[in-house]
Amino acid sequence: MNVNKDLQNERNKCSFNVRELTEFIDGGKNRTLERKHIEKLILAQKDELFGGTPEDYLSHKEKYERAIQTNVIILKIVQDFMRDANGGDLTNYRDVLTTLLNFVVSREGTPFALHFMMFLPVFLSQADEEQQMEWLPRAWNCNIIGSYAQTELGHGTFIRGLETTATYDAATKEFVLHSPTVTSYKWWPGALGHTANYCVVVAQLHTKGQCHGIHSFIVQVRDEETHMPLAGIRVGEIGAKMGLNMINNGFIGFNHVRIPRRHLLMKHAQVLEDGTYVKSRNSKLNYGAMVFVRVVIVFDSVNYLSKAVTIATRFAAVRRQSQLKANEPECQIIDFLTQQHKLFIGIATCHALKMTATKLWDTFNEVQQQLRGGNLERLPELHALACCLKAVSTADTAALAEGGRRACGGHGYMRSSGLPQTCAVLDAACTFEGDNTVLLLQTARFLVKVWRGLDTLKLTPTVAYLRTTLTEGFNDKWENTVEGIIKGFQTVSMRKISECVSCMAKRIMSGMSQEEAWNMTSVQLVAAAESHCRVIIISYFHEEFVKVSSSFSPALRRVMKLLVELYTLYWALDKLQDLLKYTSISKTNTEQLQERYEDTLNALRPDAVGLVDAFDIMDEILQSTLGAYDGRVYERLMEEALKSPLNAEPVNRSFHQYLKPLMQGKL
Numbered sequence: 202m203n204v205n206k207d208l209q210n211e212r213n214k215c216s217f218n219v220r221e222l223t224e225f226i227d228g229g230k231n232r233t234l235e236r237k238h239i240e241k242l243i244l245a246q247k248d249e250l251f252g253g254t255p256e257d258y259l260s261h262k263e264k265y266e267r268a269i270q271t272n273v274i275i276l277k278i279v280q281d282f283m284r285d286a287n288g289g290d291l292t293n294y295r296d297v298l299t300t301l302l303n304f305v306v307s308r309e310g311t312p313f314a315l316h317f318m319m320f321l322p323v324f325l326s327q328a329d330e331e332q333q334m335e336w337l338p339r340a341w342n343c344n345i346i347g348s349y350a351q352t353e354l355g356h357g358t359f360i361r362g363l364e365t366t367a368t369y370d371a372a373t374k375e376f377v378l379h380s381p382t383v384t385s386y387k388w389w390p391g392a393l394g395h396t397a398n399y400c401v402v403v404a405q406l407h408t409k410g411q412c413h414g415i416h417s418f419i420v421q422v423r424d425e426e427t428h429m430p431l432a433g434i435r436v437g438e439i440g441a442k443m444g445l446n447m448i449n450n451g452f453i454g455f456n457h458v459r460i461p462r463r464h465l466l467m468k469h470a471q472v473l474e475d476g477t478y479v480k481s482r483n484s485k486l487n488y489g490a491m492v493f494v495r496v497v498i499v500f501d502s503v504n505y506l507s508k509a510v511t512i513a514t515r516f517a518a519v520r521r522q523s524q525l526k527a528n529e530p531e532c533q534i535i536d537f538l539t540q541q542h543k544l545f546i547g548i549a550t551c552h553a554l555k556m557t558a559t560k561l562w563d564t565f566n567e568v569q570q571q572l573r574g575g576n577l578e579r580l581p582e583l584h585a586l587a588c589c590l591k592a593v594s595t596a597d598t599a600a601l602a603e604g605g606r607r608a609c610g611g612h613g614y615m616r617s618s619g620l621p622q623t624c625a626v627l628d629a630a631c632t633f634e635g636d637n638t639v640l641l642l643q644t645a646r647f648l649v650k651v652w653r654g655l656d657t658l659k660l661t662p663t664v665a666y667l668r669t670t671l672t673e674g675f676n677d678k679w680e681n682t683v684e685g686i687i688k689g690f691q692t693v694s695m696r697k698i699s700e701c702v703s704c705m706a707k708r709i710m711s712g713m714s715q716e717e718a719w720n721m722t723s724v725q726l727v728a729a730a731e732s733h734c735r736v737i738i739i740s741y742f743h744e745e746f747v748k749v750s751s752s753f754s755p756a757l758r759r760v761m762k763l764l765v766e767l768y769t770l771y772w773a774l775d776k777l778q779d780l781l782k783y784t785s786i787s788k789t790n791t792e793q794l795q796e797r798y799e800d801t802l803n804a805l806r807p808d809a810v811g812l813v814d815a816f817d818i819m820d821e822i823l824q825s826t827l828g829a830y831d832g833r834v835y836e837r838l839m840e841e842a843l844k845s846p847l848n849a850e851p852v853n854r855s856f857h858q859y860l861k862p863l864m865q866g867k868l
């Protein structure tokens with residue numbers, strides 16, 4: 202391979218074994234081998250998958266058709282490989298999903314995303330055993346393709362306000378699904394446009410004249426043979442979006458559509474034949490799939506950020522612009538400290554969030570075990586944790602990917618760089634599966650409850666620090682170490698929660714209702730939830746590093762330690778205002794932190810390319826003119842430009858039709 206000289210130099214001076222880090226990121230040597238094996242199978246069908254007119258020059262319809270064609274090929278490869286994978290319950294399903302996430306080759310998502318990300322998980326978390334036996338094998342093999350229809354034109358966040366109704370008719374033992382208004386039309390479900398033939402529909406359950414709130418139903422949408430919409434169903438695609446155009450988001454409305462009683466997913470709540478409603482142990486168990494998907498989104502946001510930083514870092518090593526010193530050749534832009542500041546935090550964030558996501562996953566598994574045994578004690582903590590981590594991970598990765606895009610100058614604005622599409626996915630992730638503000642307010646709700654019960658409650662692990670920070674002397678002496686900064690963040694979080702609670706109490710005392718006081722304090726509540734999340738991410742990153750680093754070679758340990766430090770210092774400096782307000786940090790301490798941050802950037806500089814190479818994203822998945830492994834940036838930009846349909850002919854017909862008459866005053 203003919204590799205750009207600068208990029209090759211970077212690789213030559215890398216201080217650690219890239220493969221060692223790749224295997225760590227993948228979760229072990231075998232997982233790397235598995236991934237490579239699937240990649241080889243994908244590459245064997247390279248022409249069919251990646252040839253032809255670039256996606257960007259296809260029409261909306263053609264793009265969809267291409268997405269189906271290519272995704273079916275990839276799905277088949279991955280499916281054959283996964284046939285033995287244990288997808289039988291949610292606790293094992295992560296490996297399946299994270300494997301799939303690695304192979305999404307379209308830069309605008311895949312029409313199968315919802316089937317795997319939501320339809321199957323909803324079944325695993327909400328269908329009873331008999332229903333799972335009936336539906337899962339077919340869904341697992343993609344004999345049926347599913348979607349998840351919750352959001353409506355009128356309601357996304359406030360799901361108790363959904364308008365679609367499912368009314369039980371005891372005479373026929375059926376539910377009647379109906380969309381009474383235009384705002385009750387389901388709007389957004391991925392795959393629903395023209396891909397899915399089944400769908401989980403969330404609707405208000407009515408039986409014996411009473412409404413029991415929202416529940417999930419499995420509904421056939423299209424005929425299995427002809428794919429035509431079934432009677433009473435109006436279904437279609439919602440149209441072009443900012444990005445993610447390949448996930449085939451749809452709308453659907455129901456006109457008194459009848460479905461069998463057993464199409465209510467009955468793991469938690471049931472409707473008996475005579476219409477008697479049997480309540481769930483906890484109505485929030487119906488929201489279980491949302492918690493699961495929020496956990497998966499943390500993993501996926503890391504995938505997308507890894508792509509963005511790989512592209513931007515390789516480009517920064519290839520790109521030469523300006524001089525660091527007069528009379529010297531132009532330098533690589535990666536030598537500018539400001540460029541390192543924009544990029545290296547992205548690399549560190551990938552590791553911080555990946556380790557946090559893995560830990561969150563372990564918590565999810567533990568809580569699932571407890572739920573099975575009837576213990577619901579940790580459900581609120583899990584919900585609060587998943588909410589804030591989904592919010593902060595998507596917001597951070599979206600901001601850092603956008604920073605990476607801008608760090609590529611004008612070329613980052615080209616769709617052929619792959620960066621605009623990557624940014625668009627991460628942007629969408631700030632909204633889907635719960636708007637980030639709303640999710641942070643859910644975490645805040647939990648934190649306020651904990652704070653109010655601090656003297657009496659048994660504190661769950663992720664909030665135990667709230668009590669520790671109150672011990673005498675905890676915050677007396679600032680220490681400029683990772684541990685010291687974590688203690689600082691714990692103090693900030695504790696103080697912010699405490700201030701929110703006092704503020705609300707004051708407002709209530711002055712005559713406001715509880716709800717008004719909450720709303721008036723909500724900007725502070727969001728900030729408190731974010732601070733809590735920063736405590737979680739930084740401490741998990743640090744703890745996990747300490748735990749695993751003994752298995753690293755000394756060279757890898759050194760570079761990973763630098764990343765943990767960089768991450769901690771970056772956030773300490775970013776949140777200096779909070780630290781200065783709530784902790785004993787001094788001006789001198791802050792100056793030392795700044796200096797250490799700059800030194801850390803410098804220390805990481807020689808390994809930057811090695812660090813992104815370790816993400817090991819093959820060119821065919823990265824799909825970027827700027828980020829390919831060989832660094833032939835300019836050649837690729839030109840090659841891609843020449844594929845523009847406008848370049849197929851030297852003169853476009855609009856010249857003769859419009860321009861020439863204008864230019865020659867003949868209009």
Ligand SMILES: CCCCCCCCCCCCCCCCCCCCCC(=O)SCCNC(=O)CCNC(=O)[C@H](O)C(C)(C)COP(=O)(O)OP(=O)(O)OC[C@H]1O[C@@H](n2cnc3c(N)ncnc32)[C@H](O)[C@@H]1OP(=O)(O)O
Binds near residue numbers: 643646
């Ligand atoms: C080829 C191969 C390829 C293969 C394919 C490969 C696959 C992968 C490919 C991937 C590549 C493409 C990438 C893009 C993909 C795009 C995917 C996009 C997916 C997006 C899907 C969606 O977008 S789908 C819709 C989600 N829509 C929400 O997310 C609504 C948010 N809205 C709420 O979530 C609730 O509405 C909200 C606010 C909690 C209030 O709910 P509410 O009003 O009922 O509740 P309240 O506020 O009154 O709270 C009452 C009490 O319930 C507690 N609680 C609430 N929730 C709880 C819970 N979950 N668990 C436990 N407890 C909970 C709370 O903590 C309170 O507790 P307490 O009372 O004790 O304080």
Ligand SMILES: Cc1cc2nc3c(=O)[nH]c(=O)nc-3n(C[C@H](O)[C@H](O)[C@H](O)COP(=O)(O)OP(=O)(O)OC[C@H]3O[C@@H](n4cnc5c(N)ncnc54)[C@H](O)[C@@H]3O)c2cc1C
Binds near residue numbers: 391
């Ligand atoms: C790409 C994409 C894919 C999607 N896929 C699916 C899917 O497959 N299935 C599905 O069912 N849905 C899907 N959705 C819908 C998604 O889940 C919703 O868009 C999301 O939950 C937000 O709801 P909303 O759009 O109604 O926003 P709104 O709730 O209307 O939010 C608008 C604004 O109001 C604020 N707000 C709302 N409520 C509160 C509150 N209580 N407190 C403070 N502020 C508040 C929000 O912070 C936000 O700023 C998808 C969305 C996107 C963008």
